[in-house]
Amino acid sequence: MAAYQFNNTLTPKMTPMTSATESENHHLSQRNGRSMDLLELFERANLTADLRAVEDLLIARSQSRSSLITEAGVHTVRSGGKRLRAAMALLAAQLGTYQLSHVIHAAASAELIHAASLVHDDLVDQAARRRGRVTVHARWDNDVALMVGDYFFALASAEMSLSPDPRIITFYAQAVQVIVEGELSPVMVAEPAETARRQYFYKTGAKTAVLFEAACKAGMAAGGGDEAQIAALAGYGFDVGVAFQIVDDVLDFIGNESTLGKPAGNDLRQGTITLPLIYALERTGSPRLRALVEQHLTDDATIEAAIREVLEAGGAAAAMDEARRYVDQAINHLNIFPDSLARRTLITLAQFVLEREA
Template identity: 40%
Template sequence: MRPGRCGSKTEERHRGMTTNTESAVVWVSRASLSEILANLDVHADLARVDAFMQSLVMSPVMNISQPARHVIAAGGKRLRAALVLLAARLNAYDAARAIAVASAVELIHAASLVHDDLIDQSPRRRGLETVHSKWFRDAALVGGDYLFALAAESIARSGDLRVLECLGRASVKICEGEISLVRDVTPFEEALDAYWAKIAGKTAVLFEEGLKAAGIVSQASEAQVAALGRYGHCLGMVFQITDDILDYVGDPAVLGKPVGGDLMRRQITLPLIYAANDGMPTALRQTIARIDDGATPDDIQALLAWVQASTAIQEARTAASRFCEQGCQALSELPASETRTALATILWAVLDRDR
């Protein structure tokens, strides 16, 4: 294991987390995300989340219910649900309410993926056919809406209007982020601002608001709920930055897809923005300016090679590390507990993941 840290010192420590109330230093082990999730004490409730989501799919219209069941069964790491179930243990754990919130968060995420795949015309996700590929375009449009509606039903089971406010706000921001693609933006200082805004809405907001909702159902104080939200925002930013890094330098065999997918879809992400400011030739910068209209496959490969050879990847990792530090600072405002230990460890594992 590679010890990681939250704070301003450098020191190697045993697995787990210790705290220093004066310096707010938190030490965590750097296990892989898969290892950490496999060892969390939330497996029974995660299984209940899956069962609860499937139980909500009651429509007799097969072109709605079948795609919904297909998406839910595809699963994934259930990272968002696991985080909600952990955060809901912060004070008073109410399993039924926590499962309702975790299910709503996963359903919102699933709905956004169905629409995302349709927009990107992606044929497969997690090794399975996407909804629009397996059925048809309208099934993806309506199916995504149906999953959002199921999320609303799940939110109602939480019994708290504040949860509705959190997850309603997340749904709005996800829609705004999805439509705000970072393309054709120069100078690149403006592209960077647009990128931060997009990933805050498209990815980070569901972590942020989901964790706030978890704090609410655990009867956390307003300050604790706010701290969970800040942590969730930082984790979401790290998650998306790492995704964008892996799209340039990940192992295709591990990722299950070739690198360079964002460029192929004409999407400008953090590594490309940083690379453009790292002495990129004028011809390549001009290619970026017309990436949405007229860039050839050879142009895309040239951009991919430049990014991989530049300092951009390390700069992006540094940016993600800064969000990890900020997330740990937010956690330092919570009482020391096994929940805080797990949340801190997950944060660094998200930075280190390879898929």
């Protein structure tokens, strides 16, 4: 189901992967007894040069007649992270008839939208740093951040219009609408658990997963895919996106500032209700956790105690189990495609989401 058709319900689960798929996925994600690095994965998939071309295009598009926009725009692009969305668009296109010139604009559009949404998100949250780098509004000011975010949305609109398939514009336009709706739909309660989970998965789907979905759909369309193939990639991208956000929320409890670029418990300090907390409170009914949510307690001692309690209650472990189910479900969507390097890489990429540390 396309994410923009959300109606505040949980995404239905599919059957688990077959043992053969599990074995294949394990083999692909391991090398010499260790987990494969993402850059190594892209190199083995012959994706490095094409991702570099996307990166160069993003830098080129950031150039403006305004030196301030150029400086802030390049800063934003260089803070861009792993380029998962661009990689997914390229790999989706490789499942069809691949030409970089046909898909590069779709791949760049996903990253431009992502950059715009992060700049605005940081502005709304008044976050000083993201992944260890100073945010735009903190380095310049709120007005610059607002304008840079708007500028990147405009760049994305121009970029997607260069794609050969007009459906790509629709995919991304619908995604941006849902992202904004998700931003304005926070998780309001931690109890009852059923209501909290429903709100959490709606927000996660809208704010995060829908752009993964759109990137995969756009890539498949650029590769000449038919409706069934585009729908399969939509399901893959959406489910990987949900898993990605769940893992992100788990890392807030088990990570550290050196790898996350922010202190552990940052979500708790901001009053953000995430899946590990929901599961822990459901399992324990803890007065401490309930007070933290209801009174928005943010002192260090309370946050540290809450982190310990969530972990001891198995909240983070239960959330990771949920993320694994979404990854299994995502991989099942690829069953309609024959074996290929692109398909195997998409499987490994989904597994990477579970193994990442930042």
